Amino acid sequence: SATHCSRLSPFLVYGNLSIRQVFQASLNQQEFGWKRNMASFRSRLRWHDHFIQKFEMEDRMEFEHVNRGYDLLDKVRNDQYLEVWATGMTGFPLVDACMRCLQVTGYLNFRMRAMVVSFLTHHLWQDWRWGSPILSKYFLDFEPGIHFSQFQMQAGVTGINTVRMYNPVKQSMDNDSEGNFIKRWVPELRDIPNQFIHEPWKLTALDRKFLNIDNVYPEPIINHIEAGREARKRIWSIRNHPAVREESKRILKRHTLPGRRNA
Numbered sequence: 001s002a003t004h005c006s007r008l009s010p011f012l013v014y015g016n017l018s019i020r021q022v023f024q025a026s027l028n029q030q031e032f033g034w035k036r037n038m039a040s041f042r043s044r045l046r047w048h049d050h051f052i053q054k055f056e057m058e059d060r061m062e063f064e065h066v067n068r069g070y071d072l073l074d075k076v077r078n079d080q081y082l083e084v085w086a087t088g089m090t091g092f093p094l095v096d097a098c099m100r101c102l103q104v105t106g107y108l109n110f111r112m113r114a115m116v117v118s119f120l121t122h123h124l125w126q127d128w129r130w131g132s133p134i135l136s137k138y139f140l141d142f143e144p145g146i147h148f149s150q151f152q153m154q155a156g157v158t159g160i161n162t163v164r165m166y167n168p169v170k171q172s173m174d175n176d177s178e179g180n181f182i183k184r185w186v187p188e189l190r191d192i193p194n195q196f197i198h199e200p201w202k203l204t205a206l207d208r209k210f211l212n213i214d215n216v217y218p219e220p221i222i223n224h225i226e227a228g229r230e231a232r233k234r235i236w237s238i239r240n241h242p243a244v245r246e247e248s249k250r251i252l253k254r255h256t257l258p259g260r261r262n263a
């Protein structure tokens with residue numbers, strides 16, 4: 001993401017640049033043959049304003065489910081889970097690399113933000129409100145208007161957006177196939193052969209001793225397959241609850257134009 005995103009978010013948040021300035025500059029950029037990329041970039045600038053507007057209209061979403069139906073969700077706080085997630089010690093290499101990278105640089109790209117939130121709220125089954133202050137403290141571009149909406153979307157508690165649950169191992173294989181990002185941020189795993197970099201728990205006890213990672217890098221904190229299955233079951237069962245449906249209608253009415261869905 002170092003070269004594939006604009007990295008403008010902190011400048012927009014602190015007002016060093018205005019959305020208008022960036023929007024206009026992107027129109028000029030078309031001359032250099034970037035028409036399609038610039039069009040999707042501009043749609044992200046629109047999301048920026050859309051989410052901030054949404055927050056202006058309903059700022060309780062900092063503390064409450066935007067969809068009150070999700071107050072029915074039953075989550076039990078687990079301080080150990082929160083601690084290992086925040087410090088990058090879950091035993092899932094890509095999740096840990098992301099959290100450690102974030103602490104040092106203040107930045108993660110969109111997909112990785114979505115994945116760490118999905119892991120926290122689905123696989124670890126923790127309430128988004130316990131995780132959002134941790135990420136907001138780390139983000140260099142913390143913008144309440146975007147942050148709380150996005151956090152709730154990724155936690156699957158808006159009732160109006162598709163629920164996206166990211167498998168942390170698949171994401172790792174897809175986005176960091178050679179393990180370069182992982183090895184940079186989780187140096188304990190530097191000497192691991194590539195075929196084990198996404199799932200170091202598959203190494204034998206003897207391999208672990210030989211590679212000096214015994215008692216250095218943790219075992220996975222949960223079984224991600226079972227946890228993912230359980231989370232999917234719970235989140236989809238509540239989505240059809242009348243209280244969630246009622247609230248979904250209210251949200252669409254309040255925050256979207258007639259005829260538009262999935263804001």
Ligand SMILES: Cc1cc2nc3c(=O)[nH]c(=O)nc-3n(C[C@H](O)[C@H](O)[C@H](O)COP(=O)(O)OP(=O)(O)OC[C@H]3O[C@@H](n4cnc5c(N)ncnc54)[C@H](O)[C@@H]3O)c2cc1C
Pocket residue numbers: 005006007008009010012013041044045047048049051108109110111113114117139141142143144146147150151154
């Ligand atoms: C859980 C979660 C929390 C987030 N919290 C923040 C936050 O606190 N502050 C923040 O600026 N962004 C936040 N985002 C949105 C997005 O991840 C960042 O804006 C983006 O990664 C910033 O990198 P960039 O400037 O290179 O983005 P680019 O892809 O180059 O996009 C250009 C600009 O468009 C806006 N933008 C991009 N994606 C989004 C989006 N999904 N929603 C709204 N605006 C967007 C940003 O202002 C960004 O600078 C969050 C996303 C998630 C999943």
